[in-house]
Every structure is written in structure tokens, then in C-alpha cells.
Amino acid sequence: MLANIVLRTVLKSSAGILRESGAVCSVLSAKPWTSNSALLGARVGCAAGSFAVLPPVRHYARAAKKRREGSESQLSDLPPTMLKMDYAAVPLAQTTDDIVKRLLSLELANHSEKLRLKTEQLIAKVQRDKNDRNSVEVRVAILTVKIRNFREHLQKHQKDKANKRRMLMAIDRRKKLLKNLRLVNYDAFETVCKQLGITYTFPPEYYRRATRRWLAKKAFCIKVFNEVQKQKKEERLMMKKSLASTDTGSH
Known part of the structure; x- marks a missing residue:
């Protein structure tokens, strides 16, 4: 008995969906100005017995990104007619024709x-x-x-x-x-x-708190540095002695 009731409700709901899809198909067929893609989607939807799904809209025309306007370049005050540095002291470059001057100027540099x-x-x-x-x-x-x-x-x-x-x-x-x-x-x-045109800013005062741990670490680092310097000095002395001994042996 329960199975029959469930089957009847499923059939009623499917019949209602088919009626609504048929109404949608009739409305779309009554509008001749509808696009071909929409009609194709509606036909596919009617054949499948479900609602028509329109194709997704693709946004091709997007707004261009605005470029950030930077500050003025330091080279903007150089006139394009100025000669390059290699040819500025050459007297022949001042009396030549306009085409050669343009080749030697900053316009093409x-x-x-x-x-x-x-x-x-x-x-x-x-x-x-x-x-x-x-x-x-x-x-x-x-x-x-x-x-x-x-x-x-x-x-x-x-x-x-x-x-x-x-x-x-x-x-x-x-x-x-x-x-x-x-x-x-x-x-x-x-x-x-x-x-x-330089704006000099004073360096900040030394604000680090001198804790006992930091002082001990600093003293340890200084001690290690001094020991390393002693070892390097001894190695240099040994190298000098070995070189001197080899020189005396060869003579």
C-alpha cells in the first residue's frame, strides 16, 4: 500500500514538470526573434523533459586596468637635441647636418x-x-x-x-x-x-635594551672572533716559516 502511494506521488510530480516544460517550449516557439542558441537550448530541454538552460554569457569586453602614474623621471630634464657625452666635445658634431645630429643626439640614445x-x-x-x-x-x-x-x-x-x-x-x-x-x-x-636634492634623516638612537642575555651573547661572540683571529695569525706564521724553510733548502 505504501509503495503504491509513493509511486503515485512520483508520477504526479513528473507529469507536472512535463506540463511546465511544454509551456516553456510553446512560449519559446511563439517568439520568432529569439536567438538560435536559446532555441537550441530550449529544444534540447524539451526533448529531455526538463527546463531549458541558456548558455553562459562570456564577458569579453572587460574594462582595462588603470596604470599607476609614477613620479617624474630624473631623465626628463635632458633635452632630446642634446648630443651624447662622447660627441659633445667634438667640434665637427656641432657643424654637421641635421640627420647626423639626430643620430648623435639623445633622441636616439x-x-x-x-x-x-x-x-x-x-x-x-x-x-x-x-x-x-x-x-x-x-x-x-x-x-x-x-x-x-x-x-x-x-x-x-x-x-x-x-x-x-x-x-x-x-x-x-x-x-x-x-x-x-x-x-x-x-x-x-x-x-x-x-x-x-637629498633629504637627510638622522639615524635613530640606539634603543635596544641591554639585557644580561644579550650582553653575554655579545661577549661570547667577541671571544669567538678573537680566537678565530688568533688561529688565523698562527696559520699565517706557520705558512711563512714553511716557505722560508723551503727557500733555504732549495738554495
Whole structure:
């Protein structure tokens, strides 16, 4: 008896679904402006005895991603008509025709040539004399050009970890040079910061708490370092003695 009741309910529900699907099929067939894909889906649904499922809509026209506007490049003040650094002192390059001048100008120069010219311009602002190429001021100028170039590169390529590490190392070296220059010659330090547009921030005070554990660890590290230096010194003495003995034996 229970099985008969369950069978009747299943038949009634299936008959109701078939009636609803037939009504949907008749409505779709009555609309001639319906798309072919929709009619095909409706026919497949009617044949299967179920509701018609429309094909998924594919969003091909997506909005373009907005590019982040970076800061102005340090090379933007270089005019494209300026000659390259290798040809600026050649008098023949000044009197040649326009086509050759364009080939020798910065308009067709690569990025490295423009960086060289920018480096020379910053060096000329802070160098002590014309032959100065190794002073603290010149090294600060060279590091400044590198740091700004890395910064512009990282604004476009944010996941470039290697160049980010190089930029941080260059910043640390420049901080050390500026710190020493500030202690030795404050006037030169102020001139370099003003000419190169550097904002010097003072290093933070030593705020680490000197606990007993940290003091013991530091003393142990110093002791290990001294022992290693003693061993290296003894090894160098042994090497010198062995070399001296071999030289006397050969003679």
C-alpha cells in the first residue's frame, strides 16, 4: 500500500514538470526573434523533459586596468637635441647636418647613455675640481643616480626583488658616506644635500635594551672572533716559516 502511494506521488510530480516544460517550449516557439542558441537550448530541454538552460554569457569586453602614474623621471630634464657625452666635445658634431645630429643626439640614445650623462651632470655640481673622481661628494652623486634609477624601475616592476635589494644596499652606502661627511665637513655636507636634492634623516638612537642575555651573547661572540683571529695569525706564521724553510733548502 505504501509503495503504491509513493509511486503515485512520483508520477504526479513528473507529469507536472512535463506540463511546465511544454509551456516553456510553446512560449519559446511563439517568439520568432529569439536567438538560435536559446532555441537550441530550449529544444534540447524539451526533448529531455526538463527546463531549458541558456548558455553562459562570456564577458569579453572587460574594462582595462588603470596604470599607476609614477613620479617624474630624473631623465626628463635632458633635452632630446642634446648630443651624447662622447660627441659633445667634438667640434665637427656641432657643424654637421641635421640627420647626423639626430643620430648623435639623445633622441636616439639608449637608457644607459642618458644615465651616464645625468651622472656627469650631478658630479659636476659637487666635485671639488675638474679631476676629482673619487671624493665622498662624487660617490654620493653616483649613488644618487643609481638609487633614483632603481626607484623608477621598481615603480613599474614591483616584484623585482633583486633590484630592490640593490637599491636598499645603495641607500645604506649613501647614508654612511653622508654621515661621515657631516662629521668631517659640515659645509660640504650641506652643499651636497642642496645640490643633489637629498633629504637627510638622522639615524635613530640606539634603543635596544641591554639585557644580561644579550650582553653575554655579545661577549661570547667577541671571544669567538678573537680566537678565530688568533688561529688565523698562527696559520699565517706557520705558512711563512714553511716557505722560508723551503727557500733555504732549495738554495
